[in-house]
Amino acid sequence: MTVLGLEFFLMLGGLGFGAMAVGVARDRMHPRRAGTTVFWALLAVCFAAGKFLSPALVGLMVVAMAALAGARSVTPPSRGAGSGPDRAAEAGRLGNRLITPVVLIPLGVLAGGYLLPFLALDDVRLVAPAQATQVALGLACGFALLLSSRVTGAGTSVAFAEGGRLVHAMGWALILPQLLASLGGVFARAGVGEVVAGVVGSALPLHLPLVAVVAYCAAMALFTIVMGNAFAAFPVVTLGIGLPFIVREHGGNPAIMGALGMLAGYCGTLVTPMAANFNVVPAVLLGLPDRHAVIRAQAPMAAAIWIFNVVLMALCVYRF
Amino acid sequence: MIKLLGIIIVAAGFALRLNPLLVIVAAGLATGVAAGLSLPEVLALLGTYFVDNRFMTLPVLLMLPVVGLLERHGLQEQVAVLIRRSAAATAGRVLLAYHALRAGASTVAVNIGNHASMVRPVVAPMAEGAAARAGTPSEEKVAAIRAHAAASENLGNFFADDIFVAVGPVLLIKGVFDAAGVRADVLAIAWWGAPTALWVLAVGWWRYRALDRRLRGGAP
Numbered sequence: 001m002t003v004l005g006l007e008f009f010l011m012l013g014g015l016g017f018g019a020m021a022v023g024v025a026r027d028r029m030h031p032r033r034a035g036t037t038v039f040w041a042l043l044a045v046c047f048a049a050g051k052f053l054s055p056a057l058v059g060l061m062v063v064a065m066a067a068l069a070g071a072r073s074v075t076p077p078s079r080g081a082g083s084g085p086d087r088a089a090e091a092g093r094l095g096n097r098l099i100t101p102v103v104l105i106p107l108g109v110l111a112g113g114y115l116l117p118f119l120a121l122d123d124v125r126l127v128a129p130a131q132a133t134q135v136a137l138g139l140a141c142g143f144a145l146l147l148s149s150r151v152t153g154a155g156t157s158v159a160f161a162e163g164g165r166l167v168h169a170m171g172w173a174l175i176l177p178q179l180l181a182s183l184g185g186v187f188a189r190a191g192v193g194e195v196v197a198g199v200v201g202s203a204l205p206l207h208l209p210l211v212a213v214v215a216y217c218a219a220m221a222l223f224t225i226v227m228g229n230a231f232a233a234f235p236v237v238t239l240g241i242g243l244p245f246i247v248r249e250h251g252g253n254p255a256i257m258g259a260l261g262m263l264a265g266y267c268g269t270l271v272t273p274m275a276a277n278f279n280v281v282p283a284v285l286l287g288l289p290d291r292h293a294v295i296r297a298q299a300p301m302a303a304a305i306w307i308f309n310v311v312l313m314a315l316c317v318y319r320f
Numbered sequence: 321m322i323k324l325l326g327i328i329i330v331a332a333g334f335a336l337r338l339n340p341l342l343v344i345v346a347a348g349l350a351t352g353v354a355a356g357l358s359l360p361e362v363l364a365l366l367g368t369y370f371v372d373n374r375f376m377t378l379p380v381l382l383m384l385p386v387v388g389l390l391e392r393h394g395l396q397e398q399v400a401v402l403i404r405r406s407a408a409a410t411a412g413r414v415l416l417a418y419h420a421l422r423a424g425a426s427t428v429a430v431n432i433g434n435h436a437s438m439v440r441p442v443v444a445p446m447a448e449g450a451a452a453r454a455g456t457p458s459e460e461k462v463a464a465i466r467a468h469a470a471a472s473e474n475l476g477n478f479f480a481d482d483i484f485v486a487v488g489p490v491l492l493i494k495g496v497f498d499a500a501g502v503r504a505d506v507l508a509i510a511w512w513g514a515p516t517a518l519w520v521l522a523v524g525w526w527r528y529r530a531l532d533r534r535l536r537g538g539a540p
Contacts, residue, residue, distance in 0.1 A: 010374050013381045050371035056360050058367030063345055070342035084392050091394030091401060098395045101386055106428045113507050133506050134375055141382040148386050152393040162388025167381065172341050177488060178376045179344050181495035185369030186348040186362070187326060188499050190355035195323050227327070228334045231489070232344075235496045236327055243500055255508035258493035259482060263516045266478045270471075274334060278477075282435040282470035286444060288463050294474075297467040297527075301475060304523045309516055316512075 002125045007051065009138040014048025017041075020164050027077055035073025039065055043175065062179070069172035076168035090152075097151050101144040108143060112136020177231055184235025196240025209252075210314055212245040217310045220261050221268035228274025230265030237261070252317040260313040267306040270298040326351035369499060376491040379429065387430055399425070399432045400442050411447040411465050411535060412528030415472040418443045419524045422476025423517060427483050435473055444469040451535050461535055468531050472524060479520040482513030489513075 021040035024030050042061045050058055068074055091098065113133035119126040127135045149156050167174060187193065200219070206212045219241055223233035242261055246252040269275045273295065283294050290296070326347035333343030345366070352362030387395070403421060408414040418438075425432040432438065447465050451457050457465070482489050490509050497504045 006375055006378075009378055009382065013374075013378055016381060046370065047374055047377075050367075050374060053367075055364040055367035055371070058371055059363030059365070060367075062366055062370050063349075063363070066339070066341040066345040070339040072339075087392070087394040088397050089394075090392075091397035094393060095398065098390050098393060098398050101390065102395070102425070102428055102430050105383065105386070134378065137379055138382055141386060144386045145389075148389050152389060154389060154393070156385075158392070159385040159389040162392050163381075163385030166384045166388045166391075170380075172339070174380065175377055176340055176344075177492055178370065178373045179341060181373040181376055181492050181499075182366055182369035183326070183330075183344050183348045184492075184496045185372070185499035186352055186365050188496075189365055190323055190326075190351045190357070192323050192326065192351060193500075195321060223327075227331050229340075231492055232330050232334075234492060238496055239500060243502060247502060254497055254502050255504040256512045258497065258504060259490075259509045259512035260516065262489050262493060263479060263482060263513065269478065270474060276337075278435075278474050279470075282439065282473070283467070285435055285440055286466040286470060288466055290463070293463060293467040294470040297464070297471045298474065301471065301520075301523050301527055304526070305479070305516065305520055308519045308523075312515060 002128045004127050004135055006131045006134050009135070010050075011048050012138075014044045014046075016160070016163070016167075017044035017047060019160075020044075020167065023164065024077065029078050030075075031078055032073045032075045035068045035071065036075055039068045039074045039172070062182075065172070065175070066179075074172045076165075076171065094151060101148040101151065104147065105137070105140045105144050108140025109133055109136045112139060180229075180231045180235070183232075184239070187235050188239050192236060193239025193244065196236060197244045200241055201245070206241070206245045207249065209246075209250040209318055212241065212250060213252075213314045213317060214310055216241045216246055216257070216261055217264035217306065217313065220265040221306060224265040224268030225272040225274065228269075228272055228276075230262060230269055233265050233268070234258075234262055237265075246317060250318060253320050256313065256317045256320060260309045260317075264306055264309045264313075267302040267309070270302040270305075271295055322354045323351060325354050372498070373491075373495045376488075376495060379491070380488075383429060395430075396432060396437065400438075403442065403446065408446075408450060409453075410532045411451040411468075412530075412532035414443065414447040414450050415468055415528045415531070416525055418469075419472040419476045419528075420521060422473060423480035423521065426477055426480040427517070429481060429488065431477075433473070434477075435470060439469050439473045443472065454536070457535060464531060464534065468528065472528070475520055475524050479513075480517045483510050483517055 017040050021037050021044055025037040042065050046058060046061060113136050116127045116132045116136055117129040145159055204211060204215050219237045220233055223237050224230045227233050242257050246257050247254050273280055279294050280291055283291050329347040329350055330343055348366050349362055403418055406417040408417050444466050447469055451465055490506055493509050494506050
């Protein structure tokens with residue numbers, strides 16, 4: 001058995017979402033009080049109790065959350081989080097001590113990821129090895145929270161209020177990666193990968209290991225250009241080309257393939273107007289007459305990075 | 321072929337700027353039904369995977385109280401101070417310094433800024449200021465500096481968040497592999513993002529230096 005599991009931190013997260021829902025419900029000034037309350041309450045239930053509910057019910061809750069987001073009913077509170085201290089003065093007073101807690105988190109995750117699995121007394125483990133990095137992250141964040149509270153002289157309740165403010169600012173976008181991964185799961189179960197594999201496999205000689213690598217990286221970039229988002233392209237291309245050909249047929253290393261494949265997808269993000277937030281909005285924001293000036297500046301970078309990824313994957317994926 | 325409906329829905333929905341959550345749920349439901357599942361079965365699949373992938377949202381949630389507290393006490397202002405203190409002599413070097421700092425913070429999943437909060441008010445003006453020391457740059461050159469400033473933000477943002485800390489993309493990769501029944505270690509996925517992050521820094525150095533050469537030259 002294990003002492004500390006991921007479920008504990010998920011319940012904490014659920015409590016946090018619950019507190020946000022209560023806060024919105026009691027905020028008479030909130031512009032979209034009902035919708036926003038329901039959204040965070042549903043997410044709270046998914047996090048704290050999702051494991052114990054019927055999957056179809058959770059599915060319905062997900063549909064409801066998407067509907068609320070689509071109806072623009074999820075918004076941050078209209079009021080700011082209060083004035084707070086003068087930030088520039090605080091930066092002058094605290095200097096690089098502000099940065100220390102932030103740097104400690106990844107070091108904690110790295111150390112914990114390797115060390116936590118060894119902490120065991122007879123049959124009782126502190127954490128399950130598969131969850132070690134995530135539990136380490138939870139512990140590191142708890143430690144960093146205490147440290148930042150000490151450095152800034154503000155209580156942890158202020159930290160939770162600030163955390164809530166940032167989650168409100170992210171809004172529904174917070175669960176976007178989680179939902180994209182879920183879509184990947186549905187795609188996998190529905191057999192989308194097999195269809196893509198059939199189409200691409202009949203057009204290209206993917207039985208050659210090198211061709212499979214190039215096709216996978218090219219498809220990641222192309223699908224990202226079309227879909228505007230590498231996270232959305234990843235499940236489709238990985239289920240369609242990566243897993244059936246590189247991993248299953250040629251015995252490639254999935255960790256290497258996944259990491260480099262995702263990065264090949266980002267090269268597509270650099271050159272697509274579909275990723276408007278990154279490429280088009282900044283051009284407008286910076287007052288550039290050419291809306292595609294940022295994409296033009298990024299094109300040679302994207303090419304150089306994509307080629308590097310393909311070469312690295314071709315050299316390593318079948319070797320390690 | 322009809323199973324590819326979901327991909328078309330995602331591409332069309334994103335192109336039309338519909339709410340992404342709505343687009344993704346619609347794509348999931350359509351794909352499941354196209355594959356011959358009943359609606360309750362598709363909902364159950366969606367619910368199962370949503371619960372299985374809760375761990376993807378968790379790290380952001382755990383880190384935000386720390387980041388929020390530090391931001392309240394001037395984290396972003398301190399980063400701006402560090403960039404200014406680097407006293408980079410040319411536009412290209414300002415951008416390289418920002419790129420490196422942005423990427424470094426990104427590896428710990430901290431957003432020190434974005435196009436609105438950092439590039440427009442701090443990075444682009446500093447790069448233009450550095451370029452102006454050699455005489456007022458032409459409009460075309462200013463535009464080139466600004467476009468590269470936006471690029472330095474994107475490069476620093478995208479390519480470093482795949483290493484070290486198990487957040488975002490690393491967890492998405494793991495989630496997709498889990499759903500497909502393939503075992504992969506998160507730390508291994510994270511480490512294999514490191515070589516590209518270094519290479520991207522080198523690519524940035526190359527392009528920003530090319531920008532500096534273009535600024536020095538007479539041609540626009």
